[in-house]
Amino acid sequence: MSLFRFFRRKTELKEEIDSHLNMATADRVARGESPEAARRAAVREFGNVPLVADVTRERWGWLRLERLTQDVRFAVRQLRRTPAFTITVLVTLALGIGANAAIFTLVNSVLLKNLPVVDPKMLVHVGNDGHDCCVGTINPRDNGEYSNFPTETYKQLKKNVPEFEQLAAMQAGFTYRPVIARRDGAQTVARSVMGEFVSGNYFETFGLRPSVGRLLMDADDVSGAAPTAVISYEAWQHQFAGDASIVGSTFWINTKPVTVVGVAPRGFYGDRMTNTPPDFYMPIESMPELANVTYVHEPGTEWLYIIGRVKPGVSMGQLQEKVNAVLRQAFSTQDGFSTEDGKKQLQKVHATLTPGGAGIQTLQEDYGSHLHLLMWVSGLVLLIACANIANLLLVRGMGRRTEMSLRSALGAMRGRIVRQLLTESVLLAGMGGLLGLAVAYAGTRMLLVLAFPGDQSVPIHAAPSPEVIGFAFALSLVTGTLFGVAPAWISAQAKPAEALRTGARTTASGTSLLQRSLVVLQAALSLVLLVAAGLFSQSLNKLQNSDLKLDVRNRYIVHINPQAAGYVQTQLDALYRTMEDRFKALPGVVKVGISAYTPMEDNNWSNGMGIQGHPEVHGLASIVRASPEYFDSVGTKVVMGRGIDVHDTSTSPPVAVVNQTFVKHFFKGENPIGRRIGSPHAPGDFEVVGVVEDTTYTDVRWADHSMYFLPLMQRPPSDKSPIEQDMSLYAGAIVIETTRPMNDMEKLAQKTLADINPNLTVAKFQTFNEQIADRFTEERMTARLTMLFGALALLLATIGLYGVTAYSVEQRTPEIGIRMALGAERSGVVAMVMRSALIQTGLGLAIGVPVALLSVRYIKTLLYEITSADTQVMAGAILTLAAAACVAGIIPARRAASIDPAKALRAE
């Protein structure tokens, strides 16, 4: 039956009953009764008109829907009658659900999202570590685990493992090696952009189609082929306004001509999630020429990630075995594996096959643990929100006990009453869910800004996906039914006669055990969250305030790439001098340092060390090549001997400066001045001339970091290879110290460099402070969000406690009136109400403190130099909660104290 017919029949029924009544009246009038009396008698005879109509309609089988609309309408009316309650519940729900949906959006798009490619399920990543990066030597490893491979190994895998329909390789560390690109033409500007070198079948492996032109093919990826490139859709749209004539045009990439053959598909952001996706994809075989690197064909240098598409029906176990066998075969010819010990180590060599649908999961590995933690935290907040709403509904349910009793006394069915209450809560949950989505949308944007500050190019969108919308609604409905059942059930237990008779005369049983347990639970949970928030803030604080032994005041870091700009090693000395002179000539500039990389950036070069005369001492140390003013420019203090100075040139005797940890580790704390260090094979290459303080490089967590510093252009005398192969001579950064903050420094740097050479672009510009702040992004996000959630939890718990206390005061008004009539002091009443509020909080604390102490061990790995909740954090959390409890208790307590005994008693 259609809804339309339903309504027509409903009017018809009314008409039918009317006609019945009319005829009955007419008969009676005909028998001589007065019209009014006749009508009354007819109606009396007919009985309960609406009931008859109801029962009749029930025959149609439509009553359920009708009741539902009635219930909904009634629920809306009820909710509008108590706006304070409704708004509190909606806000609570919106925040609880919104926070969860926002976190889930982030989790969904960071941790669960597949690459936008064809059939991502069939992709397999050969390896399991997105941090096995970027260029290294194949050597035995203790765990035998490899995720990064030489070109030769890739080729052997491709040839010998036919289970892969396609096997693609891609540059592991492209984000560390931007290229300089300029479109051919007179008015074009060179820009430092991301370029990734990939195998010819890269796009085919992902099953992609070009937006315009064609994608790379195997024919592009052969030695000697004319260099080609595919541009990303994003770059095509944003840099070149979607100009189709770009296909076939020439670009100057690292000053070499490259033909752009096509545009990658829209939305494709490469093989991994990063805030710097590649603008250009180029074949591996063009890399030696374009990037001027030697390692592409070195069989012992690992630099490629591998992702393959397996043929249907291939057993992963067998595939895994086969891949490992090929790897061992490929590695067996390497130096490190040819010794006796190396042969044993070879047996351990393996690459773990992992699902490759999401690509290389570097970002996922970085954010995973923090996101999982945030999911837990937001889950707890939702739990508190639910407890709160259950409590509010309980309070409301109890308050309406008299109403319910009256309704059931008037014949309402118990099931109907329960259904009515359930409708109300589900309606609330639904509305809360909608609001929650709005909060989720805004929240996700905020999370993205927090998680990836300053980056709009992360391929993550704030718009909640259908999954998230589904998740939010499922969540709100489950919550709705969950917190709807308890009050509904309790209300339905009401025995009408009893409830109506006893009225409101109750004493301590004003609040149920369930309600009080909910408040205790809330208090406990919010304490846990407050402690977590305290710990993360403390951890962040420690990180940010740790003494990095450097100076950030008026310092700017300009990242450069002279290699990509076309400089060969023999031109570098002159270039560095020119850069120093030009920057020093800028007004306001005090010091100019040039170095391979700078403190607190995501970069590190490590070498195995040897000490002359002590073959038993070995270990790794980080190397930084630096100019004479470098130490001053970053604020590193020389504590012994001298720093690098202008006389240390490519022709002067080779010298090195080491840091204090280096002295401790390699010289056992003895005076190192005059001693000689070098590689394990040539330990006498450099004379140590000075010791500097331990400035923090790469990561605050990297304690005991041995470092040594060499003049920019001094090569180890033992290294007889031509200078043209020495990549380490290329500097990566200029550090500029000025007398005052200079907002136009970026422009000045660009101009100064372009004046030297138009291809010399700024790869990245940051103040020293910004660079350091970037290293704490994840910690800052976690600290801020746990703080936010902690505050939310506290607010919710306070509302909960307030609700229960206020309700109990209301219920006990007559009792309190009697007490006061019998001479109870106002202060006594206040104390009585406060006592119960504080007892609940105290119980919450008693549960929360041990739980919080226990939880610390689960988050310990995410904290810096914190292993347990110290008294400061604990006391802070407890005091905050206690203060909130006092606020929540004092308002109802004062209301209780202001009860006028006479009025309270008369009200009965």
Add this chain to the structure above:
Amino acid sequence: MLILKTLQWGEQHGYGISQAIRATSGEVLQVETGSLYPALHRLERQGWVTAEWKQSESNQRAKFYKITSLGKKQLASDYERWGKMVATIEGIMTAERGDA
């Protein structure tokens, strides 16, 4: 059954049916409107009666119910069952105790 029987005499509206049952039973049976209308709508759904809107004798628009052939069959079988039941009850009521 009574409603169907009443309708066998001709189409009739709800009020008419209740009056008719009351009159023919000599005021003994009073059909509650609370059962009459639900019953009528059930019969209509089962297809034993049909209904249409017409003018009544007193010029009042009313819904007239008419028995269908299916309804007649149902009436016959119901009546037969009723007869059997009455006979059975009668048999029990008038039975002599068989033991000595």
